[in-house]
Amino acid sequence: MSNFTALNISTLFFFLFLIFNSSHETNVTDYAALMAFKSHLILQPDNILSTNWNHTIHFCNWYGISCFNHSRVNYMQLSGLSLQGKISSDIANMTHLVVLDLSGNNFNGILPSELGFLQELRILNVTGNSFQGDIPVNLSKCFKLETLDLSFNFIEGNIPKELGFLSNLQHLALDHNNLTGIIPTSFGNFSKLEYFYLHENDLVDEIPKEIGKLSSLLVLGLRGNNLVGSIPSSIFNISTLQIVDLSINRLSGQLPNEDDLGMPNLERLFLDSNRISGRIPRFISNATRLNYLYLTENDMFGHIPNDFDRLTNLVWFEFEYNRISGNIPYGLFNITSLEILKTRHNYLSGELPSDLGNWLPNFAEIFLSHNQFSGEIPSSICNATNLVYLEASNNSFSGPVPMMLGNLVYLEHLNLQHNSLVNVHDSLEFLDSLVNCRRLQFLILESNPLSGILPESIGNLSSNLKVFTAISCELKGVIPHGLGNLSSLNYLGLSLNNLQGEVPSSFSRLQNLERVYLSRNQFEGSVPDVFCSISILGILALEENNFSGSIPTCIANLTQLKEITLASNKLNSTIPLGFWKIEHIEALNFSRNFLHGSIPNEVGNLKAVNIMDLSYNDFSGEIPDSIGSLQSLLTLDMSRNKFEGSIPSTLSNLIVIDFLDLSSNGLSGNIPASLGSLRDLKYLNLSFNRLEGEIPHTGVFKDITFEYLMGNPNLCGSPNLSLPLCYVQKKRRSSLVLKITIPISAILVLVFILCVVFHRKKRVKNATKTYSTYMGGHEIITYQELVQATEAFSESNLVGEGSSCKVYQAEFSDGSVAAIKVFNMHYAKALKNFDAECEVLRNVRHRNLVKVISTCSNLDFKAMILEFMPNGSLHDWLHSKSDSLSLVQRLDIVSDVAMAIEYLHHEYEVPIVHCDLKPANVLLDEDMTAHVADFGIAKILAHDHEFIQTKTLGTIGYMAPEYGLDGHVSTKGDVFSFGILLLETFTGKRPTDDTFKEDLSLHQWVKMVFPDALTEVLDSNLFSDFNVVKAGSNASINKNRDHTKEFLVPIIHVALLCLKELPEERIDMRGVTVQLKKIRGEVQKIYSK
Template identity: 45%
Template structure:
């Protein structure tokens, strides 16, 4: 018996130009009793997969339809193809749910339905595919959790689930897939700790867990990955020290641990990784000397930037370590971590909680003349601030507002700071309350994209917060001042930074914190153009069980959510609305209060109309997007996707707005797609 193979494939050398809804040929194929293989990839067939696909030959084994612009759902009748081994429908426009009937395809070895618009849960029926080796479901809109039963599919070799909306924890059974080669869970909302069982992945080659919400310590059992080539835990909430056992992964070529909360030293064991080509441990709280052996000399300063206290004798970007530091580093750090830090942290937490509880029990509207100094802050006296700011001279003013003024200065130890002085003369009660609120909020938060407080100076006549200095000023300055320009990548990086800050405030605490006054002037940029959200003077720190509150304090006109402006209702959804307005402003370079807007048209409606008409070039900043630009199409698609996210943040109904978790995931996906083009 002969096998029948049928190719209608469009390639650079074989072009069939099949266009339109050309699936009518399926009817004739149902008469081909011995059809085994069908490849229609790279033809613009469009249309919807017909239900008649289920009537193909009983011996039909392989169906390739990559990049055909197929729309609509995957027909349930596909479950009739009992001999199907390969189902490749990636890079289309498929919508709806993954049909549970796929669980009938007992011989299926590979399924690729990535880069579509599928939604809903990953069906548990996939666990019935005992021969499945490759599962590619990336770049869709799948939500819910990863089915626990996937850990029972011992045949799995490649599991690619990135760029979806998956949440919850990773099933423990998944770590029992001893023969797994590739595992990509990046760009989702997965959380929880990694168990020591992860070391069971004996032959794993590539792991990518980046852009999730994983937390806790990395287990030392990760050192068992002798075949691992690439590992990324970037953009999560991992903490603790970097395990020295990473130095045992002898074949490791790429290691990315950036944008987490790791502390302690960079393990010298990493010097032993002779194949390591890429390393990124930036944006953590690491300290001590940067190793110099192995391939460390080949890594740029960007691999180590934005850490707590790294030092180096060979890198000019970092302070020297000093001989005494070298001699006693290991002994002191171990002692500090083991004996000193735990009680100090316990005292700080106890005092902080006590202060918060006492403050909440007091009359919230009563003015306070003094504030207790947070134990982690420096005590800075008025005379030192006066000397640091040239007696608060006009030449040192960085900005001003209703609260008072911000002055740039250099403390006696050479540290550059921003001194936020509250105006007690004009509105004393309001100024004191703003000072107390901002001090309270800043004492409870710590995140790389939030302004960091260094100390305070407080007495009955003078109140100031000493903050880290942001040499590149505000986002507002970069949007509207002459001789300043933010390119496409810088804008999306800033948008992601701000989204991460809000995500932390809304979801990274036991109790949510609402900023209440997000706008470009309150987004500050450090020397590396990393964005930091500032000004918590009217922020709201919720109590346990609270999700909304009312306030009489008005935020900035144009950025307030409708329910905030009319009823004074404060919630995390209000911050989402303000973020959406700011996102529109970043890409249109138009303030919501611009004179072109009024009762008949707002910034929101202006952009919404352009998206509906597919004419975003009419509203986007002309310096950012022009038809003569190189890669115009990629830039246009990127901006269009970002503006769509903004519009989903601006729904008039708070319950209908997307969360900052989803914003972070969506923007990360948009950035990755833009960089890939």
């Protein structure tokens, strides 16, 4: 018995020893893992771990650590400590770990794959760090995981489909990373998932329909990816969903329209910035708990459902930049919870309810601009006393401005521009009421026929007012002295009115003023020196007034000035010397005054200037050499002055200049040959000077016409310009005459005899009788030569074909290559087109118009021999070629086209309308320079006619509205066609694309997203092929992408100015070229670096 007892006691001690050792070894394992974790830290800002994690304290009592039964670590929570370093793989040795929370630190490197060994883990949270690399596939082995939060890191690669095995997952957050690839279909297995965040990654392809199986889902966040296709209808049947955010993707198709779809718990639905089409579905009205509904920037059409008044909890409703039409349902304005309504850029119409403001106690923001609303702005809007933003611009509102706007004491932004609002009193009395709006910052009234006087009370408006513009409002009288009280004013726009008198001295108190527009009024007196004290002034526009006297010398104080326009006044002084030291000036226009004196060398200080217009003044002296240092200069106009001396050769340093006018001065000497090296120079006018010598032969001089050189009797060099040959050429010619006169005399006798014999034997055939009927002075090319050069008009030489003609490439016996445009004589209007094209091209000369070499014509055959364009047409490059055009190439091409059309409209002796401007009629030479072609339906306008009527149609999609409806052909029709050409060039979409059906056009498609979401409609090649040209690193690629977007907005803006509905509202081609020059100069500065 005693032996048995002794044995049992020995066994007991043995097991106790094993247990002790096992516990000790386990403690050592977790302790070692924690020490390894600590050793990988390189920064501990608060030194918490340094002072607390040491051997004097048991590790279970260390900061952020909790243990089970004081033995094994099961909680490790170290969030928000700004720890920096990498995660040791030894952490996987803490196999009892349940919670690992390292969020809000600066950990980097990759997530260890060994994390997959933590099979007790329920929460893994590393959000807000700098982890990189892929998501470890081994995490799929953490089967008990309930929360996986890897958000706000730099994790990349595909999402492992194996994560779908985590059947207990309730919270999955992978958002704000660099993940690519698709959303795995295996995620449909997350039957317990409640929170699903994948937004702000680069995920592609469609949303898996399996997501509709997540029956416990509360939040679905997929915003900011590249997801495409339709939204699975099954998602809208997840009854538990509270928040759905699918915005900023490329989702398309229509939303399901079943009325019985149920989302009874839905509170927020974000579908904005996609390509969703179709109508707003009625099932949304079933989501009666809905607070936020975002449908902005899609392609939705139709009406707002009438039963949306069921959304009694709606707080925010926006559907801007769509094609929604009809009235806003009356019931929508009865939703008392509504705070924000954004409807901009749609086709909404009708009148607003007269009691609009009576039922909206919480109304804070209403945006109605760019629609077709009519009628009066309801005076009841003044009862919505919480209103902060009221924007109703660009509609057809009429009647008076509500008189009680002063009730809106929280109002910060009031924009009523571009309507037909009127004023019922001599004074703009509604401004008196606005004095009560002490938070008002933006007051925008421009382009309304208010026809009144600014009241003195304007000076009592909010001291927070930053922007006040009443441009083109038919204002009269004087500017009230009290306007100077608006001490926060940053932008003042009063141009295009009938204001008179002097600018008040109180303007000197407007010390925050950066932009002033007072042009096109009747102001008089001296240019006010009150502006000189506004040190931050950037833009001063005073043109077309009656200012007289001198330019204030104190203007030199305006060191931040970027644009100054004093054109078309009665100024009669010199330009103050200090002005030439304002180094930030980008544009100055002093034209059409009586300014005099010389231009000093200090003009070279204006390094940022891109437009300088000094024309129509009395300036004298020499043009300083230093002007050649202005390498940002795009436009230099010094015409109609008294400049003398030679043209500075330094002008050849103006590397981006494209407009140079030195005409009507007293300049002498030779034309610098170096001007021919200015690659971008499109317009050069040297007429009416005293220039002499030979005309250079390169660059712009290759295509210059006589009108730009006339009035210089001592110029020589080109018979084609009606100028004599130069002396050297004459001498060479005389020596040749002596050598050939005698042989020629003998030969002529023989030739005469042979001709008589030949004439008797010759049989005339209409099919071979050729002559240059229209193109006098050009080389005659026979029909037989055309047959030989085109291999009998072989299909292999066919380079283009239309209904009225075919174009062949021809190679003549001397090796020269030309394009032969053969008119289809079976086409009813072929002869008329041939005659029209000859009539236009016989005299016009411009480097961007296709050159005619000769014609070949008889009764049965009509052909034009044109300069061959080896790079095809702009249409080919946009829609056929595998290579794409860069931003710079596209901008160069459209600038070339604009210059050509400007010449036809404004610079030729009579206006010529092309009538069929489109990419197919823009041909590209070996240098990718654009040449406008095909004048078959062009029209020549008489001097006293702005338009003519015709039944000849251009091409569908490119024609101006008035052209197709009334047959009215004018230069503004070409402007419209150019606008379409611009959009096609930069979007890559034809105006006849299948996308554009019913009431949607290319123009409207672009306008709906302009400018905020413009990149959605632009040709994606603009952000790829071009940008890698200058890329030396990822940073430079991103920089170029940013610049590309920056330049595309003003380009598309020019297109939209061309596409105004009414011809008289469209910009003209002169304005187009000015705008494109400026943009092109900025592009050149960035991408030539």
